[in-house]
Amino acid sequence: xxxxxxxxxxxxxxxxxxxxxxxxxxxxxxxxxxxxxxxxxxxxxxxxxxxxxxxxxxxxxxxxxxxxxxxxxxxxxxxxxxxxxxxxxxxxxxxxxxxxxxxxxxxxxxxxxxxxxxxxxxxxxxxxxxxxxxxxxxxxxxxxxxxxxxxxxxxxxxxxxxxxxxxxxxxxxxxxxxxxxxxxxxxxxxxxxxxxxxxxxxxxxxxxxxxxxxxxxxxxxxxxxxxxxxxxxxxxxxxxxxxxxxxxxxxxxxxxxxxxxxxxxxxxxxxxxxxxxxxxxxxxxxxxxxxxxxxxxxxxxxxxxxxxxxxxxxxxxxxxxxxxx
Amino acid sequence: xxxxxxxxxxxxxxxxxxxxxxxxxxxxxxxxxxxxxxxxxxxxxxxxxxxxxxxxxxxxxxxxxxxxxxxxxxxxxxxxxxxxxxxxxxxxxxxxxxxxxxxxxxxxxxxxxxxxxxxxxxxxxxxxxxxxxxxxxxxxxxxxxxxxxxxxxxxxxxxxxxxxxxxxxxxxxxxxxxxxxxxxxxxxxxxxxxxxxxxxxxxxxxxxxxxxxxxxxxxxxxxxxxxxxxxxxxxxxxxxxxxxxxxxxxxxxxxxxxxxxxxxxxxxxxxxxxxxxxxxxxxxxxxxxxxxxxxxxxxxxxxxxxxxxxxxxxxxxxxxxxxxx
Numbered sequence: 228x229x230x231x232x233x234x235x236x237x238x239x240x241x242x243x244x245x246x247x248x249x250x251x252x253x254x255x256x257x258x259x260x261x262x263x264x265x266x267x268x269x270x271x272x273x274x275x276x277x278x279x280x281x282x283x284x285x286x287x288x289x290x291x292x293x294x295x296x297x298x299x300x301x302x303x304x305x306x307x308x309x310x311x312x313x314x315x316x317x318x319x320x321x322x323x324x325x326x327x328x329x330x331x332x333x334x335x336x337x338x339x340x341x342x343x344x345x346x347x348x349x350x351x352x353x354x355x356x357x358x359x360x361x362x363x364x365x366x367x368x369x370x371x372x373x374x375x376x377x378x379x380x381x382x383x384x385x386x387x388x389x390x391x392x393x394x395x396x397x398x399x400x401x402x403x404x405x406x407x408x409x410x411x412x413x414x415x416x417x418x419x420x421x422x423x424x425x426x427x428x429x430x431x432x433x434x435x436x437x438x439x440x441x442x443x444x445x446x447x448x449x450x451x452x453x454x455x456x457x458x459x460x461x462x463x464x465x466x467x468x469x470x471x472x473x474x475x476x477x478x479x480x481x482x483x484x485x486x487x488x489x490x491x492x493x494x495x496x497x498x499x500x501x502x503x504x505x506x507x508x509x510x511x512x513x514x515x516x517x518x519x520x521x522x523x524x525x526x527x528x529x530x531x532x533x534x535x536x537x538x539x540x541x542x543x544x545x546x547x548x549x550x551x552x
Numbered sequence: 553x554x555x556x557x558x559x560x561x562x563x564x565x566x567x568x569x570x571x572x573x574x575x576x577x578x579x580x581x582x583x584x585x586x587x588x589x590x591x592x593x594x595x596x597x598x599x600x601x602x603x604x605x606x607x608x609x610x611x612x613x614x615x616x617x618x619x620x621x622x623x624x625x626x627x628x629x630x631x632x633x634x635x636x637x638x639x640x641x642x643x644x645x646x647x648x649x650x651x652x653x654x655x656x657x658x659x660x661x662x663x664x665x666x667x668x669x670x671x672x673x674x675x676x677x678x679x680x681x682x683x684x685x686x687x688x689x690x691x692x693x694x695x696x697x698x699x700x701x702x703x704x705x706x707x708x709x710x711x712x713x714x715x716x717x718x719x720x721x722x723x724x725x726x727x728x729x730x731x732x733x734x735x736x737x738x739x740x741x742x743x744x745x746x747x748x749x750x751x752x753x754x755x756x757x758x759x760x761x762x763x764x765x766x767x768x769x770x771x772x773x774x775x776x777x778x779x780x781x782x783x784x785x786x787x788x789x790x791x792x793x794x795x796x797x798x799x800x801x802x803x804x805x806x807x808x809x810x811x812x813x814x815x816x817x818x819x820x821x822x823x824x825x826x827x828x829x830x831x832x833x834x835x836x837x838x839x840x841x842x843x844x845x846x847x848x849x850x851x852x853x854x855x856x857x858x859x860x861x862x863x864x865x866x867x868x869x870x871x872x873x874x875x876x877x
Contacts, residue, residue, distance in 0.1 A: 384714045384716075391715075447773065460771065
């Protein structure tokens, strides 16, 4: 009972004064989705889509989209693909990650490092600038200085432009939105013709997620800070991708019965019972939403084999959250 | 009575076997909207916005958005701006237009012409490739070969990417979507926080129009050929921009009472009474929509001083319509 009341308190507006954390990045070790590589078809597809239409009434519990298991499938597939590539060409993909944390690295330093070391290094096939950068750094200049051919994050405007345009193909697709679509595909959720709402319009998640859903022929609407009736609009969606960065903002009443919910948010809320003094929750009030949705991703994801240490996502000094609602 | 029955027939599904024409381009002679030039504020702003909220019940006639008058305002403003620029710098903007009609010009010819003559010509400040191109030409290669600094149409993927991204500014904005936003602004229609629906998602109009509305902080949804309930979604919009290329598709019942409608479509429908055998209508069934909307653009626009001869928009052999719904 105490637990239930704590959960309800988390979903109430008064508890939404959350500390914002950097966006979750669905990186799978150092191997990223690459549009030029076609992985073999997933070994088994869940049949959420068949349940999708039928579950138009509230149920007690949504199917949990098992991101951990899906990530393992993808890792296994890519491992095979890389092995084949190595056998055929002798080359193994190399990724350079530029992570700017609390140290006040200068913009020039980072730019020169990339230009000198990575753009011209034939053993580095991808360059990834970990966003968000501290506010004093010129993100635009830094991203523009990454070779378009090595922009594995797909954040170069040329890649975003190609993503937006029909008949064009981006060289790379931003990984978090791509991961959201992958979760839908591999959970057997049909996207074409469905109404989708993306909450948040950041360059990192919301905007490219909307463009990807559009490419999948969903009918897409984007909800943001100027949207007057976010609840009403979100409730019309068969598919909700939330990347707002506001803890427990999306209540159960926002979800259309039977909808599929992908929660990208990772937000810290005060929790005196935790030894850290806070705990992580999504944008979506999980306990409410899972009684209405047909499928939902939990936040935080519980991984047995947790290669990515989410603890590193804690805000550090000089680090600004990039969430834009 | 005969006229009324003809009009009703035009709006019926059976009369929608329209020949498609190239998209209307809101060119104002050879002077285009340029994001780096800030025109002086318009001399007078209509107060449609005040009527906007009040007109939630059906009325007999919408305010006609007078594109001709607004275009004249803009021309006058830009004339002053150009005059100032000439006085200050001695330079007058030069625009090169590449119009590929029924002649089977080779792709190489066009590319070489642009590269040789225009990209490097200091007296040419803007290059405009008139779209759509005949289908046998590689539109992507041709557009990519235009210098980004001279891409006045804003169709280069780098410009589209910048348009899509928050915190980035495109060098140029596609002119037809920019014209739609200009019509709204200069008619006093508030965009921020309004629900907007764009019908059609072409690279030329629909997609960039949605991105522009998003930049103006509207809540945007895009309706396209895979949308299952276009009428229902369109009826939720305070602002409708239609660029579908389907004659009279948007019926009065699609329009929310009091909404503002910008009709970009120019479609030919059979009309034995016309000496041409057809006449031009918009995507929107005007006679129905104008009884519901608070403001609407007529198609075709009736211009007294018609510098742009719409007659040239007739389809010619080898010319493919670029409409994508």
